[in-house]
Amino acid sequence: MKRLCLCEICECGRHRCKHLPTALFTKGNQGWAVSEYNEKYPTYKNCHPPKILKPKPEIKCNYGPMEGTTTFRSHFIPYEVSPRPEIKRPKYQPSPGVIDFGSTYKQEFGPYQLQPVLPFRPKERKRGTDVKADTLPTYKDHFRQWAITRQEPHTPKMSFPIPTAKYQNTTTYHDEFIPLGLVPCESFKPSNIPKLSDVPFEGVTSNQLHYIPHPLNVHFVKAPHEFKPSDQPFQNFTSHRHDYQGLPGQMPKSCKPEHVAISQDTPFQSSTEFRDRFLPWPVTPIQVHKTPEYKSPTERMDLRTTTGTNFLKHQIQPFIPARPPYRPVCSSHPFEGTTTxxxxxxxxxxxxxxxxxxxxxxxxxSGKMEDVSTFKSHYIQHQLQPTVSCKPLPAPQCSKVPMDEETTYRTQFTPKKISMCPASMDPMPGFVFEKVDDRGHRLFRELSSQEQKSTSARNAGF
Incomplete structure (x- = not known):
């Protein structure tokens, strides 16, 4: 018997088995998975795995009524508490007699008679005389001012006589260098005279001389190919529609609540919880305090102050400034505005x-301008000859040979038969499902020819 997995039977590459995360532990009560560790290290017969001392996570549920007792209520014993006795204090009674305000300082340290301390600074003696002080200093007395005579200059006398005539404002350059006239320079530039030719212009080129026009063949026009629609109907099935078919199921129900029509005949209830519970309280109006009217005093107001009554004005002489008075210098003579x-x-x-x-x-x-330029005077107009175009005529290139309608796609393309993947069919033809592997592979057994004939006959009779 040959067993194949779904991954091996699939031809389109879109059918795969769901692999489990690990295959070390098998399902059910099967033996341990074979590994390299189990082959090299065999198990001992007398050794057993240690028992787990951890308690099992079993939840003990008690569906009876819950008791309202706690450890504090069960163990706590209340004691009798008596009030604390009050301490009776005697009343305060002042001591009889007079208070003695004496202290040890007053008793031990008695007062002494002290005399005033005499100053050690000698008295200031003023020596005053009626003689007027001599304000002449020693500098003015010893250092007298000398009579200084003017010193004659040692510069030599000028022998140049100062001219009395008017300054002519001429220099030696103006006197000795006489301006000369401009000398005309000869120009070495050639004369700008156009060279005229009597020979007419030849408009012949090498292209016009050597170009030979060749006759062109008639262009072959191919008849348009008529479009013929296909006779076979268009198959609008895709691989997604063909392979992935929807599972039968019920239509989803809407979670939206049913719409209940509200009748408009019932009157609107204008009463609310706030209106029912919170009733208005009787409130007394606020008393407004009336201010008494203002009455102006009838007696005359005394505007005197303590400064005006106690502080009298004394007659004080004004201070005389120590600065000498300003005396303007005036003169009757006119001002002389002449200077050196x-x-x-x-x-x-x-x-x-x-x-x-x-x-x-x-x-x-000095005469009138002729208004004639060199171009107008020397230019000679010639007759223009039209240039012949060397470009060939746009004649269509036609050919009588028919066009080959064969292409590389038509010659080399071979149509292939579209086959369906056997893994997409249910049941799978030629295979029978057996079991699911530990790793999650779905294993199928291939049927023999006799089994396939018997299954086909069963299906036909059914």
Whole structure:
């Protein structure tokens, strides 16, 4: 018998078995899984695994009524508590007699008669005389001012006579260097005279001379291919629709509550819990305090103050300033506005000097402008010849040979038969389900030819 898994039978690659997380522990009361550890280290006969002392997590449920007693209520014994006795204190009675305010300081330290302390500083003796003080210092007495004579200058006398004539404002450059006229320079630039030619322009190119037009063949126009629709109907089934079919089930019920129509004939209940429980209390109005009216006093107001009554004004002489009085210096003579600067340095009569211009060597024309340019005077107009286009005519390239309608897709493509995956069928043809492996693999047994014939006959008779 050959057993195959669902993963091995699948041809499309979309059917797989659900693997379990581990296969070390088998299901049911089967033996231990074979491993390398069990083969090398066999078990001992007399040794048993140690017993687990941990209690089993069993929940003891008591469905009777719960007692309201606790350990504090059961063990606590109340004692008789008596009130604490009060302590009677005697009443305060003041002692008879007079209080003695004497202290040890007053008894041991008696007062002594003290005399005032005499100062050790000698008395200040003032020596005053009626003679006027001499305010002349020793500096003024010993150091007298000498009579200083003016020292004559040691500079030599100037032998240059000062000119009395007016300044001419000329320099040696103006006197010795006489301006000369401009010398005309000869120009080495060639004359701008166009060179004219009497020979007409030849509009012939190498393309026009050597190009030979060749005749073109007639372009073959292919007739359009007529579209023929397919006779077979279109199969709109996909692999998802074919393989994954929905399971039969009931339609989901809506969790939305049923709509109950509210009748509008019933009157609206305007009473609420707040209106029923919270009733208005009787409130007394607030008494408004009336302010007494203002009455102005009838007697006259005394506006005197303590300063005006107690502090009298004394006649005090004003303070005389120690600064000497300001005496303006006035003179009846007119003010002389002449100074040494005005007398020695008198203003000259300044005239603006004319600009020194050199005579121009170019003589400007005086007549009217002719308004004729060199282009107008020398340009000769020629007749234009149209250029011949060397571009070939857009003639269609036609061919009488028919076009081959064969392509690489038509020649090399071979249609393949669409086959269904046997793992998607239920029941699977040619296989019988046996069991599920420890790792989660679904194992199928392949039927023989006789078993397949018997199963097919059963299905046909059914």
């Amino acid at each position: 600067t005005k007398e020695d340095f008198k203003a000259w009569k300044g005239e603006r000097q004319e600009t020194i211009r050199q005579p121009s060597a170019i003589q400007l024309p």
